[in-house]
Amino acid sequence: MENGAARTAPAVIVAIDGPSGTGKSSTSKAVASQLGLSYLDTGAQYRAITWWMVNNGIDLTDPTAIADSAGKAEIVSGTDPANPTISVDGVDVAGPIRTQEVTSKVSAVSAVPEVRARITELQRSLAAEAEHGIVVEGRDIGTTVLPDADLKIFLTASPEARAARRSGELKGADVQATREALLKRDAADSSRKTSPLAKADDAVEVDTSDLTLQQVIECVVTLVGEKRAAK
């Protein structure tokens, strides 16, 4: 659908969840662009708060210290799918939040209930402000952040496919080590007490292991079209 046509369609809220490397960001950004919707990468928000805590010397082995500083950083997300942005206290952190250090620490920070409450509030207000609708991707969007979303998708892929994708991105990183790191983060994200990574009962599960990115995008665009037609 052209963007002009999308503007006349009813606003739609799409939640896309799933483990790391299943294609959430790539799919969500493309679907939002194609349909004229806003786009929110919630993982970037958890990474941003983790980056702030690392930079401010917070002891990340101490959940109380994490909880005490959960409200201190000002996190701002730009929701244009053509130019998604993320800043902390006015500093563009799009690059720094992707370091190995932040990646290895984000699960510990995002497991703390006070952090989740703060970030969930931000996510809900961004979704409420999105005039034409929004695609929000993460781990708990369909189950917790936006339980009334019009469409919920849960993307999966085999650990092998996900590791191969990520190793390609990291230019020759060891596939086995990448696979272990992905599985370790998934285990931590799935086993935390507060809003763990989980498929909502009413989510559509899409296994992307043997699909091209384009096929996944087309599948989600079709599902959004069906939901809109039924509205």
Ligand SMILES: Nc1ncnc2c1ncn2[C@@H]1O[C@H](COP(=O)(O)OP(=O)(O)OP(=O)(O)O)[C@@H](O)[C@H]1O
């Ligand atoms: N269906 C697909 N086939 C092949 N490669 C894909 C597919 N989907 C995504 N990719 C590639 O896999 C990599 C990871 O995708 P993406 O960042 O969208 O995943 P993600 O689920 O958002 O991961 P994370 O949760 O870790 O941020 C990217 O390089 C992307 O281009």
Ligand SMILES: Nc1ccn([C@H]2C[C@H](O)[C@@H](COP(=O)(O)O)O2)c(=O)n1
């Ligand atoms: N809704 C969300 C989104 C992300 N997280 C946490 C768990 C992830 O390991 C981390 C980074 O996410 P990514 O950039 O890999 O998508 O953030 C979460 O707990 N809830």
